[in-house]
Each structure stands twice: as structure tokens, then as C-alpha cells.
Amino acid sequence: MAGSRRDKLGSIFSRLTGLLRSGAIKEEDRPIWYDVVKAFPPQPRPPPKQNIPNILYPEDFVRVHFYNTYTDPGATKLADKKTKSVQQRFVDQYLDLHEKKSVPPDSLFEETVRILKEGGVRLITHEEKQAEKSQMKDRDSERESKVNVRQPERLQAGDPFIANATVVSSRPSVKPQTKAKPEVSSVNIDSLFDGSR
Amino acid sequence: MAASIRRAVLKACSVPANVSILCREHQLTCSVRSLSASQRWMSRVSPICHQQDSMPEPTPLPVADTREATLNATLQHEDYFGVKDLANLRDLFNARVHLGHNSGLRHPSMSPYIFGSRQGCDMIDLDQTLPLLCQALNVTGHVVYRGGMLLFLSRQTQVLPWVERLAREVGEYSHCRPWRTGTFTNASSLFGTLPIYPELCIFLGTQDTVFETHRGVIEASKLLIPTVGVVDTNCDAEPITYPVPGNDDSPAALHFYMGLFRSVVLRAKARRKADGVE
Numbered sequence: 233m234a235g236s237r238r239d240k241l242g243s244i245f246s247r248l249t250g251l252l253r254s255g256a257i258k259e260e261d262r263p264i265w266y267d268v269v270k271a272f273p274p275q276p277r278p279p280p281k282q283n284i285p286n287i288l289y290p291e292d293f294v295r296v297h298f299y300n301t302y303t304d305p306g307a308t309k310l311a312d313k314k315t316k317s318v319q320q321r322f323v324d325q326y327l328d329l330h331e332k333k334s335v336p337p338d339s340l341f342e343e344t345v346r347i348l349k350e351g352g353v354r355l356i357t358h359e360e361k362q363a364e365k366s367q368m369k370d371r372d373s374e375r376e377s378k379v380n381v382r383q384p385e386r387l388q389a390g391d392p393f394i395a396n397a398t399v400v401s402s403r404p405s406v407k408p409q410t411k412a413k414p415e416v417s418s419v420n421i422d423s424l425f426d427g428s429r
Numbered sequence: 430m431a432a433s434i435r436r437a438v439l440k441a442c443s444v445p446a447n448v449s450i451l452c453r454e455h456q457l458t459c460s461v462r463s464l465s466a467s468q469r470w471m472s473r474v475s476p477i478c479h480q481q482d483s484m485p486e487p488t489p490l491p492v493a494d495t496r497e498a499t500l501n502a503t504l505q506h507e508d509y510f511g512v513k514d515l516a517n518l519r520d521l522f523n524a525r526v527h528l529g530h531n532s533g534l535r536h537p538s539m540s541p542y543i544f545g546s547r548q549g550c551d552m553i554d555l556d557q558t559l560p561l562l563c564q565a566l567n568v569t570g571h572v573v574y575r576g577g578m579l580l581f582l583s584r585q586t587q588v589l590p591w592v593e594r595l596a597r598e599v600g601e602y603s604h605c606r607p608w609r610t611g612t613f614t615n616a617s618s619l620f621g622t623l624p625i626y627p628e629l630c631i632f633l634g635t636q637d638t639v640f641e642t643h644r645g646v647i648e649a650s651k652l653l654i655p656t657v658g659v660v661d662t663n664c665d666a667e668p669i670t671y672p673v674p675g676n677d678d679s680p681a682a683l684h685f686y687m688g689l690f691r692s693v694v695l696r697a698k699a700r701r702k703a704d705g706v707e
Contacts (some may be wrong), residue, residue: 278541
């Protein structure tokens with residue numbers, strides 16, 4: 233096509249208009265798009281924004297407060313749009329109470345927690361979780377010390393194969409303890425949705 | 430006989446894939462030979478081809494005698510292909526068009542189209558996207574209505590089969606492979622033949638790699654070819670004639686755009702046939 237190959241000056245429309253005006257391109261040879269772009273000119277570009285605002289919602293405050301106090305109540309299924317997560321229920325309850333204004337603002341959080349707990353939700357604070365963890369650790373270390381006491385006796389037999397066998401055989405005794413773990417540590421999510429199903 | 434056939438086959442195979450996009454006589458799009466099995470499967474199951482489309486009847490045009498007069502009359506029409514019925518704000522939101530990139534990757538030219546930053550991630554203002562998208566679709570429809578050639582471009586491998594399939598289905602052209610510098614500007618020596626250029630380039634993503642703009646954007650601008658481009662918050666919207674601010678990474682969003690372009694091209698072709706302007 234005739235014309236300069238500069239691509240930054242003006243727009244394609246203004247450049248082609250120049251070519252048509254100067255006679256470099258005849259009116260009947262103009263490209264198909266020319267009339268279309270003339271009829272529907274591109275919208276002028278808005279001036280650049282200096283400050284892009286942060287998007288914040290009132291519920292963000294509630295969520296932050298919730299996560300600062302309680303541990304994450306478990307995974308959320310994003311594809312499931314019917315059941316609400318524990319966090320979402322908490323936020324909805326809080327905002328609901330806030331709107332009703334029946335509860336003084338200072339005790340809104342405690343009141344929400346109380347209502348949720350009555351509804352069968354188990355919320356675990358960070359302190360409780362920490363205490364539970366340390367408890368588990370103590371139990372584990374007790375067990376280890378027991379195993380360590382036993383091992384030397386059997387190693388004295390002198391046979392390395394027997395020593396290995398004792399290590400393997402000591403495992404099953406640990407297992408029942410680890411099985412009991414999930415009951416204690418995590419929220420029983422199924423109990424939340426029993427009513428809805 | 431056999432030798433001549435073999436020679437013909439060899440000749441056909443040695444034609445570079447890009448040639449086909451520039452010469453109307455050749456195959457419509459690049460061959461699917463180099464696709465992996467999973468990509469071919471994806472292309473088969475993509476629901477683009479199953480969409481049903483019913484075009485609303487436009488308000489009747491003033492009676493025109495010549496082809497030229499008919500074409501001019503359609504340009505007076507505000508929405509001749511009914512693109513405003515194709516998309517609404519809710520559709521855009523459901524297709525995740527509003528999701529931009531990390532704020533650190535923001536391109537200055539995209540700042541007016543950004544609604545805000547949520548937790549360090551830019552959100553695109555769909556109130557601005559919708560009219561721009563409708564205008565881009567309208568222009569696409571008019572170019573097709575007048576017999577112009579479209580070229581769909583994308584460099585995202587994930588949706589490559591969809592784009593090529595879209596182009597094949599609507600009878601237009603696509604280029605989704607690495608762009609050889611000079612494909613437009615030096616076409617005659619690259620392909621050894623006089624090229625036919627598209628009338629409109631539709632970029633479903635204006636980035637070539639994550640760092641640089643698609644070379645086709647610049648070459649189209651040099652050759653006075655208008656461009657429609659989906660620009661994400663990390664893209665340069667400046668060289669695009671009709672920028673559409675929106676997510677250009679999610680398959681859901683790309684699938685949405687492709688469905689729109691497919692509808693509008695098919696509508697324009699049907700209208701073209703009905704109005705007898707071929």
C-alpha cells in the first residue's frame with residue numbers, strides 16, 4: 233500500500249485520510265474499512281488515571297477480625313454455590329445483627345460467635361489450636377521415648393535384621409493415635425449442613 | 430504418474446503454514462497436523478460450534494437502488510447486526526472479563542479502564558468495556574458485511590485450537606503461530622507472491638510473550654489495517670484501533686469473546702446474502 237510506514241503518528245484513519253486528500257490513493261481504491269471507521273470512529277481515549285482506588289467492602293473488617301481470632305475452618309468448595317462457608321455465614325450473621333441494631337456495637341462479634349455456636353458451628357481460636365498442637369507434641373514425644381527404651385533391648389540381640397524388624401513392628405502401635413487426630417483438631421463440617429440437606 | 434503425485438504432495442506440504450492466511454486460494458487456516466492429541470480433543474469438544482444464534486430483525490432500511498446506496502444506508506443504522514443483544518454486563522462478569530493482572534504489571538495506557546485494585550490485583554471497569562466491545566463487534570460486522578477479510582490472531586497455546594476452529598467455521602482466517610517478522614510488511618518476499626491483506630485484524634490477546642506486544646499489532650498499524658484487540662491491564666492499548674479492555678488469559682473469557690465474534694460474523698454474512706450486496 234502507498235504511504236509511509238510510520239506507525240506512531242496519528243491514527244490509521246488520519247493517515248489514510250491524508251493519502252486520499254493528497255491523491256496518493258484514489259477515492260474508489262480506498263479500503264473497505266475506511267467508510268466503516270468513518271461512520272463508527274474509535275472512542276477518544278480517556279486521560280490516564282493517577283490514583284487507582286483500592287476496592288474495600290464493609291465485610292472485609294469482619295473477615296479480618298474473624299481470621300485474627302479463629303483458625304481457618306477448612307477448605308471451601310468454590311463450585312458449590314448452594315452451601316455457604318463458615319466464614320460467609322459468620323459475615324452474613326454479623327452484618328445482619330449490625331443492621332438490626334439490637335446488639336451494642338462492642339459485643340457484635342461475641343454475639344455472632346454465640347449464635348453460630350448455637351447453630352452447631354465449631355470455631356477454634358488460635359490459642360486453642362496452639363494448645364492442642366503442643367499437647368499432641370507431648371504425646372508424640374512420650375511415645376518416642378517409650379520406643380527408644382524398648383529398642384536398645386532388642387538391638388542387644390546383635391542381629392541387624394531383628395533390629396530393623398523391631399522398628400517396623402513398633403509402627404502399628406503409633407497408628408491408633410494418629411487416627412484419633414482429625415476428630416480433635418478440625419471442625420466437623422458435615423454437622424453444619426445436616427439441616428440444609 | 431506416481432512420481433508427479435508425490436511431487437505435488439511434497440509441494441503442498443512445503444508451503445509454509447502462514448501463506449494460507451494471506452492467499453484466498455489456499456486452505457483457510459493453518460493445518461491441524463502439528464496439534465497435540467489433547468489439543469485436538471479440546472478442539473473437538475469446544476462448544477463454540479454448538480451455540481444457536483437467532484438474529485433479531487433490524488428496522489427496515491430506506492429503499493436503495495444501488496449496492497453503494499444500500500451499504501451507506503446500513504452505516505446510518507445504529508446497530509444493524511443487533512450486537513447489543515449479544516452481551517450484557519452480567520455475561521461479562523460471569524465470563525471473568527473483569528479480572529486483570531497484578532497491579533505491579535499495570536500498563537500506563539490501561540489505567541483509565543481500571544475500576545480499582547482489589548488486594549493487589551487490578552479489576553477492569555466493565556461499564557467501560559461493554560460499549561467498547563459492542564462497538565468493536567459492530568465494526569467487525571460491517572467490515573464482513575462489505576466483503577472484508579478478517580484475521581483472528583492469538584498467541585495463547587491453550588486456546589489455539591479454538592481460534593483456528595472459529596476461523597474455519599465462519600470462513601475467515603487465523604494466525605496463532607509464532608509471528609515471523611515481516612509477515613505483513615515483507616510478505617511478497619517471504620511468501621514469493623503478492624499477498625492479500627485482511628481488512629481487520631482481531632487480536633484475542635495483544636501480547637506475543639508475557640513481555641512484548643504482538644509484532645502483528647505494529648505491522649498492521651504500518652500497513653493501515655485497523656485492529657480490534659482484547660487488552661488486559663498489562664497490555665499497551667495505544668496502537669490498537671478498537672481496544673476492548675478485558676481479561677485475555679482465562680479460557681472462559683476467551684471463549685466468551687470467540688462466541689461473540691462468531692455470532693456477529695455469521696450474522697453479517699447472513700445479512701449480506703439477504704440484502705444481495707455480495
